[in-house]
Structure formats: structure tokens, C-alpha cells
Amino acid sequence: MSTRNISHSDDPFIESKADLIQPMANGEKPIERWKIGTEHEKFVYCRETFKAPSYDEEGGIRDMLIALGEFGWKPVEETAPDGTVNIIAMSGSDGTVSLEPAGQLELSGAPLDNIHETCAETGRHLAQVKAIGAKTGKGFLGMGLWPDKKREELPIMPKGRYKIMLNHMPRVGSMGLDMMLRTCTIQVNLDYSSEADMAKKFRVGLALQPLATALFANSPFLEGQPNGFTSYRSHIWSDTDPHRTGMLPFVFEDGFGYERYVDYMLDVPMYFVYRNGQYIDAAGLSFRDFMDGKLSVLPGEKPRQSDWTDHLSTAFPEVRLKSFLEMRGADGGPWNRICALPAFWVGLLYDGAALDAAWDLVKNWSMEERENLRNNVPKMGLTTPVPGGGTLRELGAVVIKIAAMGLANRNRLNSSGDHEGGFLDPLREVIATGKTPADQLLQRFHGQWHGDISHIYDEMSF
Template identity: 70%
Template sequence: MSTRTNSGEDDVRIESRDQLVEPMQRGEKPESQWRIGTEHEKLVYKTGDFHAPSYGEQGGIRDILMSMRQFGWEPVEEAGPDGKVDVIAMSGDDGTISLEPAGQLELSGAPLETLHQTCAETGRHLTQVKTVGDELDVGFLGLGMWPDKARADLPLMPKQRYAIMKRHMPTVGNLGLDMMLRTCTIQVNLDYSSEADMVKKFRTGLALQPLATALFANSPFTEGKPNGFLSYRSHIWSDTDPHRTGMLPFVFDEDFGYERYVDYMLDVPMYFVYRNGIYIDAAGQSFRDFMKGELPALPGELPTPADWWDHLSTAFPEVRLKSFLEMRGADGGPWNRICALPAFWVGLLYDDTALDTAWDLVKDWSMEEREGLRNAVPAQALGAAIPGGGTLRDLASEVLDIAHAGLVARGRLNSMGDNESGFLNPLRQIVDTGKVPAEVLLDKYHGEWGGDITRVYEESF
């Protein structure tokens, strides 16, 4: 989840619906200004005994963050209600390094023009964290979920919002705490030129999100044993909070646009309101009531644009709209697959011909078929049946061809004259072998590892 920063709008109050639509309209950019923002999380463990380090222990999460100063990163602090100040993130030229609830370390990368730049950024970050890891006896694991940790084994980071979410999650779903504490993801943030362009990209992204989930499926273990899924992380989202997750059927309605997304967000229950450095618990309360000055947590107050932006960040559908589109379906993974996810989506969505071709593949699917595919993928991955016959593996080859053509058409070359299409190669290999990353790990677990889950740490980042 995003790290809160001052917006400069705390003195403005929202008094009209136009102000709710404004962030999405503000996101419209000409193609020349489209950028790629890549976010990736990794699991952190101590190399001596593989435990997940707490925030404050020696060589723990705070020490990891502060050690990043040697590479030019600067601390971002948050004071709690007791006045205690904690470092909750690091800010630098490559974006923000932040903490997920149980200490998963996330790079929210800078908005970049090309995939070459994105992959260079990723490489810099991983080199830096490995250097820090060697200094502090810490390792990093690229998976979609902790393979061996129970909830009770994991710490909670000292970010105020996480305490609110941890209290609220068990009231709305059975697996919300697993989402918070045990999962990792890769996601890509992309731009649009107009409302119509946003709509087409949103629909195509939602329809093909199960394919991304399948290609990146990488969470087959729970507490040391196979869990019966290939992307258990994706399954977790199906029982986290139905009010703020899912495939969003209304996106495929003829009248979908900014206004419909605003309506959806107004009906997503709130988590919190941020005032004077404090996160006030508003879990389950209504932003519609907030607009009327009737929020129980802050009676008589109207929301600010910053409150609305915070609220936009607390919905977790398969694709999310703010002032850009977020593609959210992939499990965490190692270096080469971090670069492959933005390549997949940029190739499909940043070239008009590719976008039209991709949409043509999926536009006739019914909502029932889309939901069925999304529900089948966590267990079956590329083996899931697609509407009209065949499997996702069959569709994957065609979609990767479209993405390849889109990247070639973009014509973004590196210093060697290479275009961006090579970043799709790890996905080609997955489709060619028919084995998603989780299946490769399961083969090792049942074979050379002899059922010893600690061997997964040899597959480190």
C-alpha cells in the first residue's frame, strides 16, 4: 500500500462530485508522456535461521532501511499516537522503498519512459538490497507468499494504518490477514490518454489479468507444505473483503467511465482518516457520509482531496484506477520476472494496434466466463479452460505474440540497438515448457528437496 505523504491539499474541502472525478481526469496524458511505474515486493528473512525479522531487532527491518542511506536514500518518518517516531520508508531517485505489513520490502519505482530504464532501476535496487543483506545477515525471497511461516510467526510493522487494517480484516473475510502478512506481489502502473482510452485499457487488463496471474503463479506452499494451489496469493484475494476486491463487472457496462468508478469507490467502506499525523480508525464507515459531514469518526468534517486519494488506495480489485491504472494480478518473483511483468502489459496496452487486437480476443467473453476463469486460475494456472475452448496456455502464446508486436512497434531501443521485446523471454519459456514457476518449485519439493521446504531459501532473490 502507498506510503502517505503531504498532499498540499489538506486545507481544501470536497464539496462537489467534480472533485472526486478530478484525479482521474488529471491522469490523462498524451502518449509522449506515458510512463511505466513498477512495484515489487520481496520477503525478508535472517540467513541464520530463516525467521522474519521484526522492525526493531538488531539487523531487522529498521536497520535495513537505514542502511540504504549509503546509496542516497533518505528516511521517511511517521509519528504514532504516543509520539514515537519510526522510519517507515526511504525516498530516493528510484522512487520509494516502503514496508508492507509484516516487513515485506517494496520498491515503488519511479515513472520511467522505457522498459530498459525499468529493468536498470530494478537491477540497481536488487544490488543495493543484496549489499545491505550481506552486511546484516539478511536474505530476500522472491515468492508470492511465505512458504513456511504461520501468521503468528510474522511481525507487524509500526505503521498506524496497519493496526487499523489488522483489526478490521477478520470482520469481512477469512484470509485478509494472510493477504497483509504473508503475500508479495509485482504490479505495474500505466497511463491513459483519455477516458475512452482508460476504459479500453481497464477492460482489456481485467479480462487478461487471469493470464498474468497464471504466468506469474508462484505461491504453492503454506506453512511448509503444498497448499493445492499454484497461486495461493490470488486465492487469498477471493476471501479477503468482497467490498473492495474482484473483477468489477460494471467495468464492462456500456456506460463505464470515471463517474461509475467514483460510484464504486463511494460504496467501498473506509479504513481510516489521516489528521495531524494520526490515522483515525474509520473502518467500515461510508465516504458518502463523509461527503455530508456525517462520518462517525469525524462528525461535522468534510473530506479533503487527500482523504479521497487515500481512499482510492484502499480498494484492491484486479485492476485499480487512481490517476493511472494499476495491474495487480501477479505473484512476487525473482529478478527476470520483475522485468517481464511490465513488458507484458506495456506491450499490450501502450500500442493501439496491440490493444485493439488484445481486446478483440476477450471482448465477447461473458461476465460469468471472466469470473469463472479468474476463479480457476489460482489452482490450475495455464491449465484453466478459456471461453470457446482450449486453455490459458493456448491463449498465452497468442497474447505474448501481440505483446511482442506492441513492444517492437514502440521502438524504444537501448544503447545496443535492442528493442524491449526481449523482456518477454521468461514468459515465453514458461509457455513453451507448460510449467509456471509454482510447478517448478513443486517438482523440486517432491524431488531433489525431499520435502524439505527450507531448500526454497536456496532459490533466493
């Protein structure tokens, strides 16, 4: 989730809908300036006990963040209502390392030119946190869901927006707290050249997001036992908050563009307003009222551009638009999958021929078919039937070939002369075997692990 670095007390007031559209229009870039931003989360645990460390215990999450200073990272601080100053993130040339609600560590990587750079960035980050973990007795687990933890066993991080969200989530869905406390994801942020380019990428991204969910499915355990899903993380989103999640049918309607997404976001209830270094609880209130100066928690005050930027970060559809597009369907996983996700989406969306080919595969699907695909994939994985016949495994074989073509056409080479297509190898293996990461873990759980979930810490740690 987003980490705010400063309070924009002097940024422009929003005067009209045009001001809401502007950040999205400002995101347009010529193809030579397109970048790749990769984010990944991981669970932190104590090696001796497997428990999740708290923020302020010795060697806990705060101390780990501070230790990143050894590698040149700088602290981002937030002042709590009682005056306590907490370090909530570390900022550096490789992006930002921030805290998820229960202490999951997230690297929000810098905008990079190619996936070779993405993997190098990820490798640097993992080497740094593992070095810190070696000194503090901490390990890092690459999964989409805590495999063995109950909610009440997990700590809460001292971040202002999380307190508001934790209070609000149970009012609007049964699994919002699970989303915040028990999940990890990999995400890719991508650019577009125009409103039409954004719309086409958005549509392909939404339609094929269930395939990404299946290929990266890595959350088959809950509280130490199989949960009946390959991606329980994806299932959690089905009852988190219907106002701000889902497949966004309007994206596939004629005329979709920036303004239609703005209209959607204006209908998404607010979470908070940030003023003078503090988060003000505005959960459930209307940004439209805010624009009219009628927000009950700030009567007479109108929003600034930074308030809109904050609000854009509080919707969680399968693809999200800010000044770039976010692909949000994948479970957390090991290093090679952190590299595979940008390879998948960059291959499909950053080459014109590949984008056209991907759109041809999905453009005739009905909204009901898209919804069914999304609803079935958390449980069925690669065996999920797709519109027109066949399964996601069969569709995946075709899509990965298209992605490989797109990466070959990009021709971004490393020092050895390799292009980015090799990063798709973990996905090729999934298609070849028909087994998602979750399927493989379940096989081991019922086989050599003899039902002992603790083995997952040996096999799925970074």
C-alpha cells in the same frame, strides 16, 4: 501499499462528485508522456534461521531502511500515538522503498520511459538491499507467498494504517490477514490518454488478469507443504474483503468511465482518515457520509482531496484506477519476472494495434465466463479453460505474440540496439514448457528437495 509522506492539511475540500472525478481526469496524458511504474515486494529473512526479522531488532527492518541512506535515500517518518517516531519508508530518485505489514520490502519505482530503465532501476535497488543484507545477515526471497511461515511467526510493522486494517480484516473475510502478512506481488502502473482509452485498457487488463496470474504463479506452498494451488496469493483475494476486491463487472458495461468508478469507490467502506500525522480509525464507515459532514469519527468535518486520494488506495480489485491504472494480478518473483510483467502489459496496452488485437480476443466473453476464469486460475494455472475453448496456455501463446508486436512497434531501444521484447522471454518459456514457476517448484519439492522446503531459500532468493 501506499505510504503517505505528508499531511495535506491545507488541500482543497471536496465540494461535489466532480471533485472526485478530477484526479482521474487529471491523469490523462498524451502518448509521448506515458510512463511505466513498476512495484515489487520481497520477503526479508535472517540467513541463519530463516525467520522474518522484526522492525526494531538489531539489524532488523528499521536498520535496513536507515542503511539505505548510504545510497542517497531519505527517510519518511511517521509518529505513533505514543509519540514514537518511526521510519516507515525511504524516498529517492528511484521512487520509494516502503514496508508491507509484516516487513516485506517494496520498491515503488519512479515513472520511467521504457522497460530497459525499469530493469536498471530494479537492478540498482536489488544491489543495494543485497549489500545491506550481506552486512546484516539478511536475505531476500522472491515469492508470492511465505512458503513456510505461520501468521503468528511474523512481525508487525509500526505503521498506523496497518493497525486499523489488521483489526478490520477478520470482520470481512477469512484470509485478509494472510494477504497483509504472508504475500508479495509485482505490479505495473500505466497511463491513459482519455476516458475512452482508460476504459478500454481497464477492460483488457481485467479480462487478461487471470492470464498474468497463471504466467507468474509462484505461491504453491503454505507452512512448508504444497497448498493445492499454483497461486495461493491469488486465492487469498477470493476471501479478503468482497467490498473492495474482484473483477468489477460494471467495467464492462456500456458507458463505463470515471464517474462509474467513483460511484464504486463511494460504496467501498472506509479504513481511516489521516489528520495531524495520525490515522483515525474509520473502518466500515461511508465516504458518502463523510461528504455530508456526517462521519462519526469526525463529526461536522468534510473531506479534503487528500482524503479521497487515500480512499482510492484502499480498494484492491484486479485492476485499480487512481490517476493511472494498476495491474495487480501477479505473484512476486525473481528479477527477470519483475522486468517481464511491465513488458507483458506495456506490450498489450501501450500500442494501438496490440490493444485492439487484445480486445478482440476477450470482448465477447460474458461476465460469468470472466468470473469463472478468475476463480479457476489460482488452482489450475495454465490448464484453466478459457471461453470459446482451449486453455490459458494456448491463449497465452497468442497474447504474448501480441505483446511482442506492441513492444516492437514502440521501438524503445537500449544502447545495444535491443527493443523491449526480450523481457518477455521468461513468459515464452512458461508457455513453451507448460510449467508455471509454481509447477517447477513443486517438481523440485517432490524430487531433488525430498520434501525439504528450506531449499527454496537457496533457489528463490535474489
